[in-house]
Amino acid sequence: MSKDIIKPSILAGFMELIPSEQILFNKMMDTIRENYEKFGFLPIDTPVIEKAEVLLAKGGGETEQQIYRFEKGDADLALRFDLTVPLARYVAQHFSELTFPFRRYHIGKVYRGEKAQRGRFREFYQCDIDIIGNGSLDIINDAEIPSIIYSTFKDLGFDSFTIKVNNRKVLKGFFQWLGIEDSTEILRTVDKLEKIGLDGVVKELEEQGLGTTTIEKILGFIQIKGSNEEKLNSLENLKIESQIFNEGLEELKAVNHYVGLFGVPEDNCSIDLTIARGLDYYTGTVYETFLNDYPQIGSICSGGRYDNLAEYYTKQKLPGVGISIGLTRLFYQLKEAKLINVEDNSLTKVIIIPMAGYLEKAVGIGKVLRENNINTQIYLEKAKMGKKFGFADKLNIPYALIIGEEEVKQSKYTLRNMGTGDQTMFSIDEILSRLNN
Amino acid sequence: MSKDIIKPSILAGFMELIPSEQILFNKMMDTIRENYEKFGFLPIDTPVIEKAEVLLAKGGGETEQQIYRFEKGDADLALRFDLTVPLARYVAQHFSELTFPFRRYHIGKVYRGEKAQRGRFREFYQCDIDIIGNGSLDIINDAEIPSIIYSTFKDLGFDSFTIKVNNRKVLKGFFQWLGIEDSTEILRTVDKLEKIGLDGVVKELEEQGLGTTTIEKILGFIQIKGSNEEKLNSLENLKIESQIFNEGLEELKAVNHYVGLFGVPEDNCSIDLTIARGLDYYTGTVYETFLNDYPQIGSICSGGRYDNLAEYYTKQKLPGVGISIGLTRLFYQLKEAKLINVEDNSLTKVIIIPMAGYLEKAVGIGKVLRENNINTQIYLEKAKMGKKFGFADKLNIPYALIIGEEEVKQSKYTLRNMGTGDQTMFSIDEILSRLNN
The missing domain is CATH 3.40.50.800 (Anticodon-binding domain)
Known part of the structure; x- marks a missing residue:
């Protein structure tokens, strides 16, 4: 038997663990799942391969470049690149079989053929929950979400983390009040505050052609400080006459009020007016979650409220709110930072x-x-x-x-x-x- | 917002469940996993996408036609079509990091682009265990496997099922003794006994050019009856002078002896000399499992012993024994036969x-x-x-x-x-x- 030996290896950008690591990874996944189930979320599982035209219904830049797309026979196929598009398709397709508000969790692998680099993965687990309303969905759902994040990360063994909450309507209304219709660029700059500092932000805003007064108002806004209560008061005191701003402010107040009732300590959940979270998807509440001692890891759990989940697949209006934990990346970062013990794990007693x-x-x-x-x-x-x-x-x-x-x-x-x-x-x-x- | 609505649908041959079904599916998967862990198996998880040259190292007919294979950049990629080839690659690649005998379980989706038809799936879950030895692996491992099948299916709620056990060496030795070197065709015919009956088998064997005496001997062999003990005695009494036959017989005796000690009732585990199980992979013990009242469902758990797991990736000799449960197909069949309640399941109390x-x-x-x-x-x-x-x-x-x-x-x-x-x-x-x- 003198066969050619093929070198056993996997592709770059794919994570593969040895069993002692896998045990821990699975334990984390189980903890996430148990928490999702504890809050009444139902499991779904969708095909990894879908029709390309369905997954790409929305279309648009990065997604289309990164997607794994191929033909088999005369079918144009693609691998899912997130769990949100499949959810939209699922809810539209099974609409009459589902009960709304529909709370679903989905833990599965997604695929993005992006450039391989350290800490970036082409195959990774997402652990998602979403609550989808039929026509409407109460704002109190937005307040329950941080309590699920809190419960999950506590059970994962973290103590010192902050769920940052904002509302896109507050941002939108504020910029409209400043006479700025398209705040995309500004928000992108503001998002970089931690990274480039206040001076960096000023410089970029100047480059975008904003005047000194406007920049001062923006800086004043993003630097609003204090407890959540004080921040809400400061926002109120801006006396901004914008319907959308005030709608957002009322939502943010309601979320803040109920988040406390849901048992999340203020230490772990704070209003942060610099959080914008993507740029065209979310329409109300937005969340990001950071480990206080390891901000460089970036957000470990993010999400928000959207007006209409499945507009590409149905005329039903389906507002929702949800979050996602990117478990593969989180595990990798925790391992790199030596925050988890990947060695002495055993399932066998x-x-x-x-x-x-x-x-x-x-x-x-x-x-x-x-x-x-x-x-x-x-x-x-x-x-x-x-x-x-x-x-x-x-x-x-x-x-x-x-x-x-x-x-x-x-x-x-x-x-x-x-x-x-x-x-x-x-x-x-x-x-x-x-x-x- | 007048967008084109794309019809929400998935590809043919992919199973997607509504939540009450998914809850039950997941419960079954958990039960399988708990049983695998109870017997000391360690979890692994491998990429769904691998290098095509790695997955196709062995090459060969059906696999190559059915595989989902595509290019991304200049990489030649493929989706895994089983969990055994990835295991072989994994063990060869991580050889120095593993402890042998290596007991691993792997529950994951695999992909086969075969012709879509009722009850056949292009994406399906396999739930596999294998025990891999470094150089050698004791026959008693082959006896432990039925006890794992037994424990798992009992916990899944089944009572009336039979694990059928045979040994390829017994078959090979028997046919060599008859002067038949290549028994592939004969075994394929014998495998159809339940389907085409004794007359059908005789007819096919005649068509294959076998003489009356030979056919009589084959019929006598496959009709050996009685308790496991009696079957082993009958095999002994054939007085076949073939080293490989007697090696197989000794193995079958040992497996039968220890299976009882492992707590599997004889009602649930019987020697069946017609079980051949694939044709080029297994080299010793083979298993198939049937629901007594639903034989038409086919084998719900199959596997066997092989001499060398990873010959395409390493020169290490890695004998092993393992089984696989095709959960997607099993679930589909149980649902079709109305043997499971897919309706009133709730995780929420x-x-x-x-x-x-x-x-x-x-x-x-x-x-x-x-x-x-x-x-x-x-x-x-x-x-x-x-x-x-x-x-x-x-x-x-x-x-x-x-x-x-x-x-x-x-x-x-x-x-x-x-x-x-x-x-x-x-x-x-x-x-x-x-x-x-």
């Missing part, structure tokens, strides 16, 4: 190590442990004890259960704590209670 | 329905319920009570908790059993204990 001749007894005891919901591996190969212990060590399995002549005679089995090396003989019942804690 | 003016109280109580791990939705829209109950009904949420003036006054809240319509006022503690059972 105990490995049974039979001495020569005691395999049959081991199999029987393994059965009992599993019936008691203890993840149990039996070491089935013939090997020296040292090798067997080494195996357990390498896989970070916390306990080994040794079964040999003495054990079977006494009906007590040697339980070894692989971390400390301590070992004691216990009855099956004692072993069950020790491993089941 | 209770929906809180606030009367007008009592939303704030509802939000507070929702928080308490979720802190006690009860999946809780709050009905946040303004609507009439009838509509709110209707919402809970449609989503099959088992309980509604009504919060209004009387409830707040008494600090007792009305818990309604949505199934029976019974409702009683309870304190929060009573509600927690009722919902937490």
Whole structure:
């Protein structure tokens, strides 16, 4: 058998983990899913491959360049590049089978053939929730979202994070009041405040041809400080006569009020008038979430309110609000920053190590442990004890259960704590209670 | 906004479920995963897109025609068509980072662009486990596999199923002894016994040019009957002088012996000499699993032993044994046969329905319920009570908790059993204990 060996490798821009990392990754995904379910979201799963004309209904620049698109037979196919377009298609297609407001979660891989670079992925998991109304959707839904973000990141083990909330109507109304119809460029500049500093912002705004008074007003606006309550008061005090501004302000007030009731501490959720979040999709509340000690990681959970989810697929008006956690990128960043332990993870609680001749007894005891919901591996190969212990060590399995002549005679089995090396003989019942804690 | 509406639809051959179905699908996937973890298997996740030359290293007919293959830039890409080729590539690539025997499970979507027809899918979930040895792998692993199949299908709610076990060496040795070197065609015919009956088999074997004596011997062999023990004795009594036959027989004996010790009742696991399972991949033990009352569904879990997993990617010899559950097809078949209830599934335990003016109280109580791990939705829209109950009904949420003036006054809240319509006022503690059972 002299075959050509092909070098085993994967494409650049794809993340692949070894099992101890994968265990942690899956645990994070489970935590996210449990939180989504705790708030009444229902699961959906859509095809990774869809008709290109459906996925590209909206069309437009970057998406179209990055999408994986190909033909099979005479079908023009593409891989989904987010979970929002498939949601829009799903809701329009299954409209009559769904109950509104429709709360769905979707955890799945999406594909973007962008330029490979460190920390950018071409295949990555998104973990999305959205609440879709039929015709209308109460603003209180926008206030529940931060409580889901809060609960999820607390359960993921984070304490020091801030959910930043803003409202696009407040921004839009404010700029209209300044006589600026298209604030796209300005918002893009303001978004860079953390990165380029106040001077940088001023310089860019000047380059965009804004006058000194206008720039001063913009700076005054984005620098509004204080508690959420104080920020809302300051906005009120601007006395801006714009319907859309005041609509946004009322929404922001309602969100702020209910976010507190939903149990999110003000430390973890603050109004930030510089958050704009994309430029053509969101129409009301917007969210971004930052780790306080690692702002360079960027937003770890973002989203917002939109007026109409599925206008390309249906005439039904479907307003919604949602967020997305980019888990692949988050995991990568946390690993890079050494904020997660990717090494000593084990799903297996105990490995049974039979001495020569005691395999049959081991199999029987393994059965009992599993019936008691203890993840149990039996070491089935013939090997020296040292090798067997080494195996357990390498896989970070916390306990080994040794079964040999003495054990079977006494009906007590040697339980070894692989971390400390301590070992004691216990009855099956004692072993069950020790491993089941 | 008068946009062109694109008809929302997906491609033929792709399964998409509504949420009540998806809940059940996910529950089945969780059950499979829990069982795999209970036996010490570690999770991996590989890219859906790989280099075409890697996925097609083995090459060959059907695979190459069915594969989704396309170019992006100057890269020749393909979507994985099973989880075994990616496993081979993974083990070869990460060889030095893995601990052997390497037990991995992998649950993920695979893609085959085959002709769309009822019950055939172009995107489907496979749920695989494999145990890979470095150089060698004890036969007892082959006996553990049926115990994992047994445990998994019991937990999925099945009682009446049979894991059929055979050994390719027994078949190969038997046919060599008959002077037949290439038994491919014969095995394909024998595989059809259930479908075309004994007469059909005889006819096909005659057409293949076999003589009467040979056909009689083949019929005698495939009709060996009795308990597993009796079948093994009958095989022994054939007194076949073939090393490979006797090797296979010894393996089959060992598997049969240990399968019993692993706790699989003989009713659920029987030796079946007609099972051949594919034609060039497996080299020893092979498995197929059938629902006794629905044989037409075909095998719901299959697999076997192979000599060398990754010969196209490494010179390491990596024998292994594994199985696969095709969950998408299984779910489809069970739904078609009305063997699963795809309608009344809910992940949400209770929906809180606030009367007008009592939303704030509802939000507070929702928080308490979720802190006690009860999946809780709050009905946040303004609507009439009838509509709110209707919402809970449609989503099959088992309980509604009504919060209004009387409830707040008494600090007792009305818990309604949505199934029976019974409702009683309870304190929060009573509600927690009722919902937490």
